[in-house]
Amino acid sequence: MTKRAHVCSEPGCPNLTPCPIHGRKQWTPERSSGPAHAEHMALRRALLPTRGQGCERCGARGVATTMHHIRPENVPSAVLFLCGDCHREVDVHAR
Secondary structure (H helix, E strand, O other), rough: OOOOOOOOOOOOOOOOOOOOOOOOEEEEHHHHOHHHHHHHHHHHHHHHHHHOOEEOOOOOOOOEEEEEEOOOOOOOOHEEEEEEHHHHHOOOOOO
16 A cells, blocks of 8 residues: 655645645644644544444554544544554654
C-alpha cells in the first residue's frame, strides 16, 4: 500500500505536510480544548460504534482506536480508524 499524502492544516494552503511554509502543528494543551477539539471528539463518539470495530487499513479486529485524519476536516469522509501499527505506517508523526 502506498503512503497517503496529507495536506497542510492551514486553511487554503495546497502544500503537503510537512508544509515548507507552515510546518506541522505540534500538540499543545490548547489544542486539546475548545471548539475544534469538541468537534473532533463528537465525531469520534458518533463514528466509533460503527467504524471503530476494526482497522480500516489492515482489517485487524478490535484494535482500531486511533482516528486518523486524511484531510484536516472533522467529517466522516476525512477520517479512518486505524490500529497503532497502521497509524505509525501512514503517519510518521503518530504518537
